[in-house]
Amino acid sequence: MPSCSHPxxxxxxxxxxxxxxxxxxxxxxxxxxxxxxRYGLVAINVAYSLNSNYDAYDSYYMTSATLKALALSAxxxxxxxxxxxxxxxxxxxxxxxHALELDDALWVANSxxxxxxxxDPVFLSWLDQDGDxxxxxxxxxxxxxxxxxHLQAEPLGRPGDTTLAFEAIRPEGPESAHLHAxxxxxxxxxxxxxAQTVSLDQxxxxxxxxxxxxxxxxxLVRPEAAASDGVRxxxxxxxxxxxxxxxxxxxxxxxIEQLEQFLVDTRDFLGWLxxxxxxxxxxxxxxxxxxxxxxxxxxxxxxxxxxxxxYFTLCDAVRFNLARANKSAPATESGSPPDWNDPNAVREQxxxxxxxxxxxxxxxxxxxxINPLCRETLEAFRREVLEPxxxxxxxxxxxxxxxxxxRTFAPHVEWRSRQPATPASRIPAERLRRYLGQPELADRxxxxxxDSHGTAFDLENLRRLEKLLLFQAYLLRLTNSFVNFSxxxxxxxxxxxxxxxLVMDGRRFTFSVKVVDRALHARFSNASxxxxxxxxxxxxxxxxxxxxxVPVTGGVKGTLQADKWGTFIDCNxxxxxxxxVQTVENPVSLREAIAAPFKRLGGALMAxxxxxxxxxxxxxxxxxTQTIVGAVPPASQAGQRTGTPILAxxxxxxxxxxxxxxxxxxxxxxxTSTLSRxxxxxxxxSLLGAAAAVIVPVALVAMVKLAGRDLSCxxxxxxxxxxxxxxxxxxxxxxxxxxxxPLFVALKAHTRRRLWWLLLVVALALGAGALILWNxxxxxxx
Numbered sequence: 037m038p039s040c041s042h043p044x045x046x047x048x049x050x051x052x053x054x055x056x057x058x059x060x061x062x063x064x065x066x067x068x069x070x071x072x073x074r075y076g077l078v079a080i081n082v083a084y085s086l087n088s089n090y091d092a093y094d095s096y097y098m099t100s101a102t103l104k105a106l107a108l109s110a111x112x113x114x115x116x117x118x119x120x121x122x123x124x125x126x127x128x129x130x131x132x133x134h135a136l137e138l139d140d141a142l143w144v145a146n147s148x149x150x151x152x153x154x155x156d157p158v159f160l161s162w163l164d165q166d167g168d169x170x171x172x173x174x175x176x177x178x179x180x181x182x183x184x185x186h187l188q189a190e191p192l193g194r195p196g197d198t199t200l201a202f203e204a205i206r207p208e209g210p211e212s213a214h215l216h217a218x219x220x221x222x223x224x225x226x227x228x229x230x231a232q233t234v235s236l237d238q239x240x241x242x243x244x245x246x247x248x249x250x251x252x253x254x255x256l257v258r259p260e261a262a263a264s265d266g267v268r269x270x271x272x273x274x275x276x277x278x279x280x281x282x283x284x285x286x287x288x289x290x291x292i293e294q295l296e297q298f299l300v301d302t303r304d305f306l307g308w309l310x311x312x313x314x315x316x317x318x319x320x321x322x323x324x325x326x327x328x329x330x331x332x333x334x335x336x337x338x339x340x341x342x343x344x345x346x347y348f349t350l351c352d353a354v355r356f357n358l359a360r361a362n363k364s365a366p367a368t369e370s371g372s373p374p375d376w377n378d379p380n381a382v383r384e385q386x387x388x389x390x391x392x393x394x395x396x397x398x399x400x401x402x403x404x405x406i407n408p409l410c411r412e413t414l415e416a417f418r419r420e421v422l423e424p425x426x427x428x429x430x431x432x433x434x435x436x437x438x439x440x441x442x443r444t445f446a447p448h449v450e451w452r453s454r455q456p457a458t459p460a461s462r463i464p465a466e467r468l469r470r471y472l473g474q475p476e477l478a479d480r481x482x483x484x485x486x487d488s489h490g491t492a493f494d495l496e497n498l499r500r501l502e503k504l505l506l507f508q509a510y511l512l513r514l515t516n517s518f519v520n521f522s523x524x525x526x527x528x529x530x531x532x533x534x535x536x537x538l539v540m541d542g543r544r545f546t547f548s549v550k551v552v553d554r555a556l557h558a559r560f561s562n563a564s565x566x567x568x569x570x571x572x573x574x575x576x577x578x579x580x581x582x583x584x585x586v587p588v589t590g591g592v593k594g595t596l597q598a599d600k601w602g603t604f605i606d607c608n609x610x611x612x613x614x615x616x617v618q619t620v621e622n623p624v625s626l627r628e629a630i631a632a633p634f635k636r637l638g639g640a641l642m643a644x645x646x647x648x649x650x651x652x653x654x655x656x657x658x659x660x661t662q663t664i665v666g667a668v669p670p671a672s673q674a675g676q677r678t679g680t681p682i683l684a685x686x687x688x689x690x691x692x693x694x695x696x697x698x699x700x701x702x703x704x705x706x707x708t709s710t711l712s713r714x715x716x717x718x719x720x721x722s723l724l725g726a727a728a729a730v731i732v733p734v735a736l737v738a739m740v741k742l743a744g745r746d747l748s749c750x751x752x753x754x755x756x757x758x759x760x761x762x763x764x765x766x767x768x769x770x771x772x773x774x775x776x777x778p779l780f781v782a783l784k785a786h787t788r789r790r791l792w793w794l795l796l797v798v799a800l801a802l803g804a805g806a807l808i809l810w811n812x813x814x815x816x817x818x
Contacts, residue, residue, distance in 0.1 A: 113125070113131070113134040113137075114131075116520075116522070118520065118521065118522065118525045120761065120762075120763040121144075121760050121761070121762075123144065123519065123520035123521070123522070124138055124142070124519055124520055125520065125522070126512060126515055126516050126519060126520065126522070128195065128512075129183075129184070129187065129195055129508075129512065132180045132183070132184060132511070132512065132515060133180070133184060135176075135177070135180060135515055135518075135519050136177055136180055136181065138519065140173055141759055142759070143173055143518055143519050143759060144518065144519060144520060144521055144748075144758065144759055144760050144762070145173075145517065145518045145521075145751070145756055145757060145758055145759065146172065146173040146518070146757045146758075146759060147170055147171065147172045147173065147756065147757035148170065148171050148517070148518070148533070148751075148755070148756050148757070149169060149170055149171075149552065149754065149755040149756070150164050150169050150170065150171060151169065151550060151552060152533050152549060152550045152552070152751075152754045152755065152756070153171075153514075153517075153532045153533055154532060154533070154534065154535060154550075154606075154607050155510050155513075155514070155532050156506060156509075156510065158502065158506060159506040159507070159509075159510050159514075162179065162503055162506065162507075163175045163176065163179055163514070170755075171514075173518060176514065176515055176518055179507065179511060180511065180515065182507075183504070183507045183508075183511055185206065185209050185210065186205060186206055186209040186210075186211060186212060186215065186504055187204055187205065187206060187504060187507070187508060188203070188204045188205070188206055194508065195508060195509075195511075195512040195513075196508075196509055196510075196512070196513070197508060197509060198235055198236040198237070198505055198508075198509045199233050199234070199235045199236075199505075200219070200233060200234055200235075200501075200504065200505050200508060201232060201233050202216065202219055202220075202232050202233065202234070203232070204508075205219070205504070211500055214496075214497040214500060215497065215500055215501055215504060217494075217497060218239075218494065218497035218498050218500065218501045219234045219501055221242075221494065222234050222238050222239055222242050222498070222501070225242055226238060234501070234505075235505075236502065236505040236506070236509070239498055239501050239502050239505060240502065242498060243495065243498050243499070243502065246491060246494070246495050246498070247495070248260060249261050249491075250262075250289065250484075252491075252492060252495055253289065253488065253492050254488055254489045254492035255291055255292065255485060255488060255489060256289035256290065256291060256485070256488060257271065257289055257290060257481065257484045257485050257488055258271070258288055258289040259271045259272050259275070261484050261488075262480075262481075262484070263480075264480070266470075266474070266477050267477055267480045267481060267484075269467070270471055270477050270478065270481060271290060271481060273298070273460075273463050273467065273471075274290045274294055274295055274298045275287060275288070275289075275290060276459070276462070276463070277298055277301075277458075277459035277460055277462075277463075278290070278294060280459040280462070290481075290485075291485070292482060292485045295478065295481055295482065295485070298460060299471070299472070299478060301456065301458035301459075301460045302458075302460050302468045302471060302472060303472065304456045304458065305455075305456050305458055305460050305461050305468065306465065306468055306469060306472065308451075308454060308455060308456055309465060311323065311451060312324055312330075312331075312451065314327060314328070322447045323447045323448055323451055324448070325425065325444045325445065325448070326421070326424055326425070329420065329424070330448060332420070333420055333421045333424075334445060334448055334452070336413065336416055336417045336420060336421055337417070337421060337441070337445055339413060340391070340410075340413060340414065340417050341442075343390060343391045343410060344391065344400070344433075344438055346390055347390040347391050347392065347394060347400060348398060348400075348435045348438060350390055350394035351394045351395060351396070351397075351398040351399075351435070352398065352435075353394070354394045354395065354396050355396040355397075355398060383409075386407060386408070386409050387409060389407055390407065391406060391407050391410045391414060392404065392405065392406050392407060393405060397434075398434055398435050399432045399433065399434045400432060400433040400434075401431070401432045402414070402415070402418055402430070402431055402432060402433070403431060403432075418430050418433075421441065422437075422441065425440075425441055425444055426440075510532070513531075513532055514532055516531075517531055517532045517533060521762060524547075524747070524762075524768075525765075525768060527767070527771045530607055533549055533550075533751065533754075533756075534547060534548060534549065534607065535548045535549060535550050535573075535582075535584050535606060535607065536548055536584075536604055536605050536606035536607050537604070537605045538569070538571060538584070538586045538602055538603075538604050538614055539602055539603045539604070539605065540569075540596070540600065540601075540602030540603075540614065540616075541594050541595055541596055541600075541602070542594075542775060543591065543773055543774065543775045544773075544774050544775075544776070545569070545586045545587075545588065545772065545773055546771060546772055546773075546774065547586065547587060547589075547771075547772040548571075548584040548585065548586045548604075549584060549585050549750050549751060549754050550582055550583070550584055550754060551570065551582075551583040551584060551585050551753070551754060552754060552755060554570055554583060554617075554618065556753060557570075557585055557753030557754060558570070558618065558620055558753070559753070560749040560750070560752050560753030561585065561620040561749060561750070561753060562620060562622075563746070563749050564587070564622075564745060564746045564747070564749035564750060565622050565623075565741045565742070565744045565745045565746065566587040566588070566589065566620075566622050566745050566746075566749075566750075566764070567587065567588040567593065567596075567619070567620065567621060567622045567623070567624045568585055568586065568587050568588070568619065568620040568622075568750075569585070569586040569587075569588060569596060569616055569618075569619055570583060570584075570585055570586075570616065570617050570618040570619070570620075571583065571584055571586060571602075571604065571614040571615060571616050571617065572614070572615045572617055573604050573606075573612050573613070573614055574612060574613040574614070574615060575612055575613075581612070583617070584604070585750060585753065585754070587745075587747075587750060587764075587772060587773075588624050588773055589624070589745070589764060589768070589769035589770075589772040589773045590624070590625055590769050590770055590772070590773035590774075590775075591624060591625060591628075591773060591775060592624055592625060592627065592628040593624055593628060596616070596619065597616065597619060598616050598617060598618060598619060599615070599616060599617075600615075600616045601613065601614065601615055601616075602614045602616075622741065623741050623742060625742070626739060626742060743763075744763075745763070745764035745769075746761050746762060746763065746764070747762040747763070747764055747768075748760070748761055748762040
């Protein structure tokens with residue numbers, strides 16, 4: 037369109053904020069004027085002649101030459117009459133800006149459910165930013181603005197293409213530098229630094245590699261990003277310490293702060309652990325009284341201390357007669373003896389009992405009865421702790437020896453109390469020492485985290501590049517699905533809301549829309565004046581994928597009914613099963629509507645004829661029974677008539693048959709004589725008049741309904757917001773429902789014409805022959 041500095045275009049430009057007005061303008065828009073041609077010129081001139089500002093009228097006045105020049109301009113919007121309304125044509129990327137200038141109310145659709153659009157889900161997510169499952173007209177406008185800011189018009193940018201030329205990216209766009217950098221990087225990644233194009237598949241492949249490589253977020257690194265096992269193990273160990281904190285869900289990547297804290301904790305833990313190291317010249321120290329065996333020995337000591345301390349206390353109590361031995365064992369929590377028939381209660385009591393029965397001498401004899409739950413641990417304690425510390429075989433342990441053992445382990449107990457509280461202590465010390473002894477491992481992790489900032493920034497650029505490629509491929513088609521439905525009216529194109537083709541009853545139904553709520557959709561289908569099929573689309577293993585509504589726009593109803601099966605070919609070419617679950621009855625064609633009354637009349641006549649036939653069969657059966665089968669003799673005469681034949685009166689049969697034939701002949705004679713008294717033109721006129729009395733009103737009603745078939749109801753039932761009615765044209769009806777005719781397709785065009793002429797001649801000859809026979813055979817017809 038010419039520059040907006042022209043006064044005409046300033047006046048007719050769409051308001052940048054239509055919410056500030058009531059939506060009614062006293063001035064016709066340029067798009068409306070160009071759509072109406074000379075009538076638009078008259079409207080513009082009349083509007084401005086009524087304007088009180090006559091000076092403005094002089095400057096805005098448009099001549100027919102001006103209007104014609106604008107209409108012929110390559111930048112001027114073009115309109116096409118489709119579905120009974122003038123609609124804006126959008127055939128190229130440059131045309132998209134006209135959609136921005138078109139008033140909201142002139143868009144055919146202003147909103148659509150995401151679920152009804154068969155297109156790339158990532159593309160739809162860019163338009164459904166709020167995630168409510170619907171795409172509104174304002175979101176489409178915003179997408180067009182972003183797209184036009186970043187992509188050149190044809191021939192550089194090609195709508196419908198998933199390959200983008202580098203030169204098609206606008207150099208002055210707000211994100212153009214990032215888009216160019218991302219495109220060049222993708223080309224280099226595929227080993228072609230001199231490439232001038234990039235494809236959607238290439239971009240997505242790189243995006244998957246970046247995301248799986250663990251560098252998809254700035255400042256974070258996952259184990260997958262590690263190039264060596266040592267670096268990977270370090271990252272996993274850091275993650276292990278973070279997972280022990282109870283975070284839900286557990287983290288999958290680490291930050292530089294978490295790495296540094298892990299290293300600090302590791303140094304503290306290893307520094308504490310190094311205090312237990314034995315000097316080269318010593319095998320034992322106060323901290324490690326048993327040398328290298330101190331650690332497992334202390335574990336036994338710590339495990340038995342809670343049992344041995346109470347034991348020696350109980351021995352003191354028994355020795356000073358402070359309590360009876362049979363009363364010294366701890367009771368259950370309830371204070372009552374355990375249930376000896378309950379193994380769990382008995383075991384609980386044994387766990388609370390001392391290691392052995394206390395004795396007055398205060399000694400623990402390892403050869404006497406020991407609590408079975410403590411026997412194995414106590415034996416290991418005697419062998420691995422007591423005998424090395426006490427310097428010989430130990431058969432019993434007294435209180436003094438026990439105190440000596442406790443004093444021996446006192447430094448180790450104090451050292452243990454200073455153990456740093458860090459999850460790093462769960463990691464083997466050898467691995468922790470390797471992390472500190474090989475600082476290059478941590479340096480590599482730091483480098484990966486630093487690289488993640490640049491890599492994540494590149495990933496965001498890749499997402500922008502993917503967005504631009506998706507918009508180039510689908511935005512024009514989506515905009516057409518909102519502005520004009522041109523793909524729907526084109527016999528060779530598919531609109532984005534079309535689901536596929538239903539093959540059934542020898543026909544192909546090429547238009548179908550997805551149904552979310554069948555009951556709601558059926559209410560709109562009743563108002564559409566179309567015969568509609570509702571089919572479940574079934575995939576592998578009987579899984580119902582979705583439901584579709586399919587209008588039947590040509591031919592006759594035929595055998596189309598609920599529970600009928602067919603096949604469905606979706607827009608991706610997949611062959612699926614289709615099961616009809618519901619139909620909405622409306623006239624399919626004028627032929628079927630006209631034939632319907634006669635079919636009903638024929639059905640009623642056939643039913644009446646069937647009733648009469650049944651009556652006559654019953655009478656004949658009764659007559660035959662009475663005539664052929666004689667009366668049954670009384671019991672007193674049965675012996676006298678045993679030789680009498682069953683066919684007692686054969687003449688009755690002949691008489692009955694003769695009567696029936698005579699009745700039929702008289703009926704035919706009456707009909708023939710009645711018709712013979714009438715002129716054939718009178719008969720023909722009567723028949724035609726009766727037929728016209730039926731056909732004319734039926735045809736008128738059917739024509740009104742067929743002319744009012746509305747495609748917009750099909751989409752409104754699926755949740756679309758529609759501004760304009762979309763009439764089903766005759767051409768479109770033939771496109772939506774087709775019956776293949778292989779014989780006629782195989783014949784050449786002139787052969788088909790000859791065949792039609794031949795059929796016409798045969799029909800005329802048959803009519804003439806029938807008329808001659810009528811005049812010759814029917815008396816009085818001449």
